[in-house]
Amino acid sequence: MFVIRQSTQNPEAVDILPIAANEYRKYTINDFFFSWRTMTSYLGFKLVLRSNTEVLGLVSIEKIPSDQRIEIKLLASSRINVGPDKVFGLIVGNLIAFSCREAVKTYGINAAVSLVPKTKLKPYYIHQYGFLDGGRQLFLEGSTLLRIIAKYPA
Numbered sequence: 001m002f003v004i005r006q007s008t009q010n011p012e013a014v015d016i017l018p019i020a021a022n023e024y025r026k027y028t029i030n031d032f033f034f035s036w037r038t039m040t041s042y043l044g045f046k047l048v049l050r051s052n053t054e055v056l057g058l059v060s061i062e063k064i065p066s067d068q069r070i071e072i073k074l075l076a077s078s079r080i081n082v083g084p085d086k087v088f089g090l091i092v093g094n095l096i097a098f099s100c101r102e103a104v105k106t107y108g109i110n111a112a113v114s115l116v117p118k119t120k121l122k123p124y125y126i127h128q129y130g131f132l133d134g135g136r137q138l139f140l141e142g143s144t145l146l147r148i149i150a151k152y153p154a
Contacts, residue, residue: 001154003049003056003088012049012088014056016098019044032058032076042073047094056081057091061099068107069139070099072115090152096129097152100145112141 002011019027019036024044027036036044039060047057060074077091096113103111114137117125122138125131130147131138140148 001094001152003047003090003094006086006089012051014047014094015050016045016047016094019046019058027055027058031078033079033082034074034076036060036074039074045095045098047091047098056088057095059095059099061102063106065107067112068103068110069112069114070103070106071137072096072099072113075115093129093148093152096140097148098154100140100149101154103145104149110141111145112139113145114139 001014003014005012021040024036024040029035036058042060042062044060046055048055055078057077059072062071062073064071075092075095081088081091099113103113116137125138126133130144131140132144
């Protein structure tokens with residue numbers, strides 16, 4: 001798995017690791033747009049540079065067995081990795097693909113991933129990641145889910 005350093009277009013290896021319970025307080029609104037302390041009841045993961053363990057992005061997920069689905073509750077790149085001057089690209093795609101792999105591991109062929117986007121981000125998620133419009137939620141399943149996994153390999 002890798003991200004792209006925007007200044008050089010070089011790939012850099014990353015890992016996705018669980019967030020320890022005592023780490024959530026470190027991920028503040030100043031660095032990650034949200035207060036991640038509120039996500040402690042969900043499964044949290046961080047995308048880190050393999051070279052120095054810098055945290056580039058975070059995702060919080062909830063497994064919904066009755067729907068064979070994982071819901072992305074919160075997803076964010078660090079502030080320095082958002083917008084036209086970001087340091088690294090492909091952060092969000094890697095976190096979505098990770099969520100898709102987790103869904104397939106948990107639920108098999110019927111797996112799905114969903115999220116409730118901010119209104120202004122809805123078209124972006126549809127265009128950039130192939131999410132399907134389910135009304136309030138966007139979702140990936142079947143071939144759309146497998147495309148994301150293939151595009152951002154582990």
